[in-house]
Each structure stands twice: as C-alpha cells, then as structure tokens.
Amino acid sequence: MATVTYDNATRIYPGTDSPAVDSLDLEVGDGEFVVLVGPSGSGKSTALRMLAGLEDVDGGTIHIGERDVTNIPPKDRDIAMVFQNYALYPHMTVADNMGFALKIAGVKKDEIARRVQDAAKLLELENFLGRKPKALSGGQRQRVAMGRAIVREPQVFLMDEPLSNLDAKLRVSTRTQIASLQRRLGITTVYVTHDQIEAMTMGDRVCVLNDGKLQQVDTPLSLYDKPANVFVAGFIGSPAMNIATFKVSDGHADLGIAHIPLSRATVDALSAEGSEQVILGFRPESLEPAPQDAGGAIPVVVDVVEELGSDAYLYGQAVGPAASDPDAALANNTIIARVEPRNEPQKGEKVYLRIKQGGEHCFSVKTGERLPS
Amino acid sequence: MELRILAAPAEQQALLDLPWDMPLEEWPEWYLVALPRGISRHVVRFTRLNGRIYALKEVVESFAVREYQLLRDLERLGIPAVEAVGIVRGRQAPDGAPLESVLVTQHLQFSLPYRALFSRMMRRDTVERLIDALVALLVRLHLFGFFWGDCSLSNTLFRRDAGAFAAYLVDAETGELHPSLSDGQRRHDIENARVNIAGELMDLQAGGRLDDTIDPTAMPDLVVERYESLWNELTGWEAFDVNDRWRIARRVERLNELGFDVDELDIVTDLGGRTVRVQPKVVDPGHHSRRLILLTGIDAQENQARRLLNDLDAYAAATDQQGEDEEIVAYHWVNDAYEPVLRAIPRDLRAKLTGPEIYHEVLEHRWYLSEQAGREVGNVEAARAYVDNVLRHKPDEDTVLEGPPTQPDLPVVAADELGAS
Numbered sequence: 001m002a003t004v005t006y007d008n009a010t011r012i013y014p015g016t017d018s019p020a021v022d023s024l025d026l027e028v029g030d031g032e033f034v035v036l037v038g039p040s041g042s043g044k045s046t047a048l049r050m051l052a053g054l055e056d057v058d059g060g061t062i063h064i065g066e067r068d069v070t071n072i073p074p075k076d077r078d079i080a081m082v083f084q085n086y087a088l089y090p091h092m093t094v095a096d097n098m099g100f101a102l103k104i105a106g107v108k109k110d111e112i113a114r115r116v117q118d119a120a121k122l123l124e125l126e127n128f129l130g131r132k133p134k135a136l137s138g139g140q141r142q143r144v145a146m147g148r149a150i151v152r153e154p155q156v157f158l159m160d161e162p163l164s165n166l167d168a169k170l171r172v173s174t175r176t177q178i179a180s181l182q183r184r185l186g187i188t189t190v191y192v193t194h195d196q197i198e199a200m201t202m203g204d205r206v207c208v209l210n211d212g213k214l215q216q217v218d219t220p221l222s223l224y225d226k227p228a229n230v231f232v233a234g235f236i237g238s239p240a241m242n243i244a245t246f247k248v249s250d251g252h253a254d255l256g257i258a259h260i261p262l263s264r265a266t267v268d269a270l271s272a273e274g275s276e277q278v279i280l281g282f283r284p285e286s287l288e289p290a291p292q293d294a295g296g297a298i299p300v301v302v303d304v305v306e307e308l309g310s311d312a313y314l315y316g317q318a319v320g321p322a323a324s325d326p327d328a329a330l331a332n333n334t335i336i337a338r339v340e341p342r343n344e345p346q347k348g349e350k351v352y353l354r355i356k357q358g359g360e361h362c363f364s365v366k367t368g369e370r371l372p373s
Numbered sequence: 374m375e376l377r378i379l380a381a382p383a384e385q386q387a388l389l390d391l392p393w394d395m396p397l398e399e400w401p402e403w404y405l406v407a408l409p410r411g412i413s414r415h416v417v418r419f420t421r422l423n424g425r426i427y428a429l430k431e432v433v434e435s436f437a438v439r440e441y442q443l444l445r446d447l448e449r450l451g452i453p454a455v456e457a458v459g460i461v462r463g464r465q466a467p468d469g470a471p472l473e474s475v476l477v478t479q480h481l482q483f484s485l486p487y488r489a490l491f492s493r494m495m496r497r498d499t500v501e502r503l504i505d506a507l508v509a510l511l512v513r514l515h516l517f518g519f520f521w522g523d524c525s526l527s528n529t530l531f532r533r534d535a536g537a538f539a540a541y542l543v544d545a546e547t548g549e550l551h552p553s554l555s556d557g558q559r560r561h562d563i564e565n566a567r568v569n570i571a572g573e574l575m576d577l578q579a580g581g582r583l584d585d586t587i588d589p590t591a592m593p594d595l596v597v598e599r600y601e602s603l604w605n606e607l608t609g610w611e612a613f614d615v616n617d618r619w620r621i622a623r624r625v626e627r628l629n630e631l632g633f634d635v636d637e638l639d640i641v642t643d644l645g646g647r648t649v650r651v652q653p654k655v656v657d658p659g660h661h662s663r664r665l666i667l668l669t670g671i672d673a674q675e676n677q678a679r680r681l682l683n684d685l686d687a688y689a690a691a692t693d694q695q696g697e698d699e700e701i702v703a704y705h706w707v708n709d710a711y712e713p714v715l716r717a718i719p720r721d722l723r724a725k726l727t728g729p730e731i732y733h734e735v736l737e738h739r740w741y742l743s744e745q746a747g748r749e750v751g752n753v754e755a756a757r758a759y760v761d762n763v764l765r766h767k768p769d770e771d772t773v774l775e776g777p778p779t780q781p782d783l784p785v786v787a788a789d790e791l792g793a794s
Contacts, residue, residue, distance in 0.1 A: 014552060053557040054520075074561045087527065087569070089576035096575065104571045104590045165433045167473070 002078075002155040002188055004028040004051060008060030011046050020046045022212040023060065031186040033179070034217075035203035037193055039235070043212035045160060048192045052158050053077055064155055080154040082162065088133040088141055095120070095129040098147040112151075119150040122184060150185065157182070157189040163198065175202055196236050200224070208232050226361075230368040233281045233361055239313055239336045243281040245365055253280050253362075255318070258298045260355060265372040266362045278371070279363040284313060286359025287337035290352050297352040300335050305344040312341040319350070379441075380459025380477065387422035388477065393464045396472055397431045406772075419480065426480035426772055427458065434462055436546060437474040443545040444478065450517050451659075453510065454542040455481050455530070481541055482771050483727050484530035487573070489773045496584050500592060504570065506531060506538035508599045511562060512607065513658055514542070520558045522547030525569030533726065533770070534674035535733040563600055567593040606631060612650045615642065621651055628653060632675045634660045668703035671711070673729035680733050684710065710752055717756035722764050724771040735759045 006026040012019045021043040028034045036044040049055040051062055053074035061070045069077045088097050098119060099112045107115075120126045123143040133141055149157065162178070163171045179202045182189050193199055199206045200220040207217040208231070215235075216228040227233035233241050251267050252259040260280065262270075270278060290297040300316040314337045337353055345351050362371040378388050392400060397416040406419040406426055416431045432440070437460050444457035456479045464472035487503055503526060511524055521528075521542070528544035542548075551558070574589035583589065606627065613620045625635050637654035661678035665671055673681060688706045689695050714735050715728050726734070739755035750758075 049557075052561070054555065054561055055557065056555045074557050075564045087525070087572070089572055089579070091576045091580035092572075093579075096579070100572050100575050101568050103575075104568060104593060165436050167433065 002065035003030050003063075004034075004156055004188060004190060005063040006047070006051075006060070007063070009047070009050055009057055009062055010059035011043075011050055011055050012058045019043075019058075019212050021050065021209075024214055026207060026214065026217060028188055028190060029204075031188055033182050033189045033191065033202065033204045035191045035193060035199040035206045036209060037196055037199035037206055037235075038209035038215075040194060041211070042209040044192045044194075044209050046212075047209065048158055048160055048190055051156070051190060052079060052081060078155040080149045080152050080157055082146070082149045082157050082159045088144055090133055092132070093129065094125060094131050094133065094136070094144055097133060097144055098151050101148065102151060115151040115153060116147070119147040122150065122181075123147050146181065155188065157187050159189065159191040161193055162191075163193075171198070178202070197238060200236065206236075208235060210235070226370070227281075228370050230279055230281070230363045233363065237283060239284050241281045241283050241361070242287075242335055243279060245277050245279050248276055248278050253278055253360075255280075255298055258296050258354070260296050260360060262362065263373050269364070269371045273364060273366055275365050277365045279365055279368070281361040281363065282355045282359050284336045285338040286356050287335075287353040288356050289339075290354035292352050294352070294354060296354045298335070298354065300337070300351050300353055302345050302347050302349045302351060303334065304347060305339070307341060307344060309341060312339050312344045313337070314339045314345065314351070316351070375463050376465070377462045378459060379462070384422065384427075384458045384477070388459060388461065391420065393461055393475075394467055394472070396466075397429060397475065428455070428478045428480055430476045430478070431473045432476060432546075434474040437462070437476040440476055440545050440548075443548050443550060446550055447519065447542065447545065450519075452513060452517060452519070452542065453539065454545065455479065480772065481530050481532070483730075484532050484541060485770060485773050487526040487529070487531060490531065497587050500574070500584075500587060501595065502537050503531065503540075504592070504595055505599060506534075506540035507566065507570075508596060508603060509658075510540035510542060511566060511600060512603050515554055515559050515562070515604070516607065516656065518551040518553045520549045520551060520554055521545075521562050522549065522565070523569070524562050524566035526573045527569075532674060533730045535676040535680040535730065536737075537676045539674040539676075559604075563597055566600075567596050570596060603631070607633065607653060607656050610650050610652045612648055615647055615649050618649065621649070624651060624653070628656060629660050632660050632662075632679070633658050634663070668700060669707050669711070671707070671729060673727075677727075677729040677733055680736065681711070681729060684732075684736060713753050714756045717753055718760060718764070722760060724769045725764055725767045726770060731764070734763065738763060 004027075006024045009021060009024045010019050011021040024043075024047055026034075026047075036047055038044045046055055050057050051064075051069075053069070053072065057070050061068055063069065064077060064079070089100075092100065095113075095116050099116045102112045102115065116129065117126070120129055123146060125140065125143055125147065128136060128140060133144065136144065159178075163174055166174060175198055191202060193202075200223075203220060205217055206220055206223055208215040208223065210231050216223060216232045218226075223232060223236050227236060227241075230243060234243055246253040246255055246260075248254070248262065248267070248270055252261050262278065266278070270276075292299075299319050300314070301319050302314055302316045304315045306313040306315070314335075316335050316337070318335055335353070339345065358373075360373075362373060363369060364371055376393055378385055380388055391404060397418050400418060404418075404420050406421050418429050420427055420429060430437075441457045441460050444454055447454040448456060457476065458479050459477040461475040461477065464474065466472055490499060490503070507524070507526065507529055510529065511521065514521055523544065523546070528542070530541045530543050531538040532541065533539075571589055571593040574583060574587065574592055577583040578587075578589055611620070611624060621638070621640070625638070628635050633653075633656040635653050635656055639652045639654045641650045642648070643650070659675060661682055662673055662675050665673055665678035665681055668685070669681075671678075671681065685703060685706045688710055689697070689702045692702075692705070692709075694702045694705070711732060714732055718731060725731075735752065735756045738759040739750050739752065742750040742755055742758060
C-alpha cells in the first residue's frame, strides 16, 4: 500500500498549446479512495493514465509511495487497472482464473495459493475455488474477475470509468459493491468518472478537474457545502445549483424585486476587488416558500414540477417589475427549487421563494472564486 | 424513443426486418445462423441477410457508437479489422422497456477463431505462427497510433496465409486512436497481450488441447521478443560508416522482405560526415500483396502474395520470359498457371479455402508429388491429386463461427445476482 503524489504533473499532447493536464498537485493518502471527476476534456482520464504510465509526463513528477515512477514502464509500477475487460477462462478453475497471471510472473506456487485463498475469503468465493466459471452465477463471476486484480496485491488500484458500459440500474448496485470492497481491502484507489453522483457516493475525497486544471479536492460534503469556485458549484449537485450574476447595491444583491443581503465579509471582498456585481448561487433545497411581502422573496412562475415521491422539484421563471432588466440574469434563467412533495404548486402558478439563511454562495465575477461569507 | 438504424443502404433495408424489440438473447433460432454457446462480455449473435453473415453485438449505446466509429477509422487506415456496417439504437421492448443498442459487423469470410485452428491439438508451430500474426497486427496498429487495450487471441480472427496466418482485429471496444502512441501505451498493450495469451494457452492446456511441449507460461515471452524485433526493424535508427551506404538499400530490402514498403526514410549525416544514421519514417505494410494485385488483380494475403510472386518469377524463368515486361509475363502466368489450377477445383469444394491459399497448397503438394515421383509434376496434375488427397477432406472454412470462448466480466451481471452477492 502506498500514497500517490502528483507534483506539478503536466501533460501536453503533441500539436496542442494548452496542457491536457496542467500542473496537477494532488496527494492521495494510503488506503484512500479518490475520485477524479470532470466533464469530457477536463483531463481526468489523462491524469489517471499518467499515473498508469500510459501517458508521458511532460513536466513535474508522479510518486507512488517514496518511489518516483514518472519514467517507469507501466508493468513495473505495481499498479493494477481494475475491471479492464477481464475474461474468464472456461476450462480453468476459479482458483486458476484468479491466480494465472501470478504464475506467468514467476510467483511461487504456495505464495499463489495463499494470495488466491486470501482474495477468495474476501470475495466470499472460498467454496468455489475448485469449480469452473460456468458453475458460477453472474455475480460470482464478476467477483472472480475482481479477484484477479486483488491477488496481484498492487500498491494502487486504478479504475477508468469501470461502470460506463452498464445500464443505469446495474451501475448503482455495482458502485456500492466496488466502494465497499475497496474499503475492506484498504488499497489506495484512484477512480475516474464523468458522473458527479458516482464521484460523490464513492470517493473518500473527490477531485474536480476542468480544462486540465484542478478545481478543488475535498470530501464530497465539503465540495457540496463549500464549492471553491463557480465551476465546482455548478458541476457538483443534482439538480444543479441556481447560479447567476447580479448587481450589488447597498450591501444587497439585486434580484429583480428581491434584494438579498450580503455578509459584511462578502461586501468587503467585493469592494476590495472593485466589483459592482456578484455571482450568486443557491441550491434548489436552499429555497423555501415565503410570504409575498417578505424581504428577499423572489416571485417565480411555475413551468413544471418534477414529482419524485420523496422529493419534488419546481422549475420556474423569476418574474417581477425588474425581470425585464437584462442585467438581472436570473430573470432569463430557470430557477430550480425543491418543494414539498405531494403538495406541489401547479403549472402557471406564481409562488414566492426566498433563500434560506446561509443558503447563498457568493463568487467573484472577476475570478470565479468563492468570496468570504 | 424511435428506432434508428445507421447503416449503408444495402444493409439498412435487410436490417429493418429483424426483431429489434426483443433482446438478442431471446431471438428465435430462425433469425440466427448459429447459436454460439460460448459466453462473451456481451450477447453476440450471427444472422444471415442477403446471403451475407453479420455479427450482432448488444452494448450500451455510447460504446456501440464509439466502436463503430473506431472500426470505420481502422478501415480507412487500411488496417485489417472486421467491417462495421451499422448501429441500431433506440430499441424498445413491446412494453416500452429500453433495450441496449446493437453494433452490426460483417462476418469476415474465410476467417477462423483461434480455437477453430486446432480441433484436436494445438501444436507448437501453430501457436508460434498465431503469435507472429498477432504481433504483426499489433505493430501495424501501433504504427498508426491505435491503442488496443485488450489484445488477445480471442479478440482476433485469423485468415490462412500460405502456411502462416494473417490476423484481423475483431474487438475494438477498448481501443483508442491517437496521433501517435507513447512508449507506455505500447508497453501496456504488449503486457496485456502477454497475459491474455498466457491465459488462453493455459485454458487450452486445462481443456487438454495443447501440445505437451508447449509451456503456456513461457510462450508469451515470445510476444515481447517478436514485437520488439519487428518494431525495431520498422522504426529503429541504424548507424553506419559513410562508406557503407549500401546498407541503406539493404535496410529497405529487409523491410520489403518483411512485407513493408518504405515511403519515407530519415537520413542524418553527422557533422564530421563520417557516420550516417537512418530511420524509416513511414512504412506501409502489404508490399507483396500490393505488388501482386497490381500485376495480376489477385487479392491475397501478404505471404500468399509472396508465394505467388515467387511462382511468377519461376514461371518467367521456365518460360524464358525474364526480359519481358513484368505485366505481360504476369498476364501469361495467370492464364497458364494460376487459373488452370483453380479451374481444376470442383465448384462444391471452393468454400474450403480462398483461391490464393488453394494455389499455395497445390504448389506444396506438387513439390511433394514431384519428390515422390522423382520427376517434375505439372500444376494441373498436382491440382487434381491435391483435390482428392487433401482438399476433399478439409472442413469448409468460408464461414466458421464460434462464440467468444470467454466468460463475462463486470458488465454482464443480472440485477438479481448482484443483489444476492
């Protein structure tokens, strides 16, 4: 087991100007499950492949434990790419299917037997070691395939979108299984996905990338509660956070007829950078119904309500005297709000919503960075 | 969602008639050519449309689209691979439940899955030839910047090639096309091939179908060895004294012998002008088969072409036409040598092997007969003997179907099984 350290690691594809991965600094702790997430082109897969040795590193270094692996061939890095199209061989026993790669690597027989036994125990396959794959259920076969990676006892597991070819239902159950297995094994794992829900449910920490740059790395909850910038705010969370740019006057963000008070620290930070505008974000669940005349109440005309049983989400348009003001960006944007299920407002109805205390996230219009609150 | 079939017009019409509202696994037998019992990661079935055979693979839409594009790209690059003909998307069961997309590829005529090559026992030289063919394919793919990600005997089909084999890529699911590959990507592919081939040979051994003299754990090192030597020959720098410039021509000849044409050669002379360094820049496989098709119109694999061209040379010498225009000699050779042999093959036996392969085997048989008889046996006489002694007893190979012999990995898991585990 080991830590993984990216130190200023950069990958520039030949013939391109901007790096696919730009000066990545990241420390993955021993036994930690870190998920790299981002939209396509964010550099998440490239970052993983740099660690795997599949991509050249054009600047900086990558360490596994104390060892600088930047220029070491993939097979000498002591890593295992998991779930990479493992085929099971029909004439070989489960034990042989799990251990055959060790045999080629010249590992001694009793050592192979020990490792296979250990993995089988972990995977609850002990009673099946002498059987052929045909005699196993699909779930058991899948665990044999996992066992093949486990018996190698690598320092690090790498997983590149392992669930992407499963349908939605299977994806959910399989991701739970992988996460729980990783916790039992305690092997340092770097996992890549484009799916922020997968990232949030599986990772000890989640590393958000965009345009080759690290945006934020933190626990799922911290990412959700305190996104470091506008990109992370918009990327993490489903349905997405409501985000728009507003004028600031008199210590308030000006949303049409609603005025949202900003904290002293936010106002100070805005004046320090000389901004008269602020990017304001609020999550759907940070909105609550409010009396029409309450301060900060936003009038919203309902477009559609998504009733999910346990939750309901309202999609609507902000309206009001100032709604035609082109600067009040939210006036042109859909507002998403979580509302009480089974009691939702009807389409076309006008409702008043306000941001719950502390539910707003403020970002600089100049840098996109989070402002102090 | 609406059903969408992306395919060439010729196939589209026929594809429309298939029962897309059923999972492939449940298709009635009359739609299918064979029911392969092997299990693959995905459900794969074969069907016959307009007299041609197609493989249908059920996969998640994004994967089907990706693999379709990749296979089309490989085709454009002239890399031997199965031909993708279409994707069927937006499938729905009658109850409205969505069904996975289907990738449609055309079955490669006269191709053989590796397991079909040793119905009784896999011999050492067969294994070596398969590995050579696979390595040649991998090197070609790498020269074009294609990272395979899952190189194995199972993901390859083989065509006979005058005693050797020519390999075709069948599964591009994990593939990626890059402008060029890093050493790490190439090494990863080689390592993958090494482990996969070892697993496949061990499985044959466990099934009692591998010659005792083969050690499955040692054999895969041959993959690395052969790959490195071919890669170095094709891409490596070579330095020599400026007076030994003939070695440039020698290098090109060696590449020709290996079946590659050299389109560009990088030559660097050091400052003192004493040393010359040479590196092939653009090499193009198919040296012999290109030459053969230009001269004769016969489409053959590389080794077959080499064999046929040698026979053409021998013919020119025997008929005293060495000074003649090559194309004219080739024309005579086709009429006097090649065609008469193929005409001697009864129509009902033509599905056994391809024309060039038959010609190659007849040449082998003629050599054997001549030695036995102590005199030169003619082509047509040899062909007749070959039909009775050899060809008649061979299985048809124009359509050998076999399901991938592997078991499913992660992707194919029923929901209930997951819940139970």
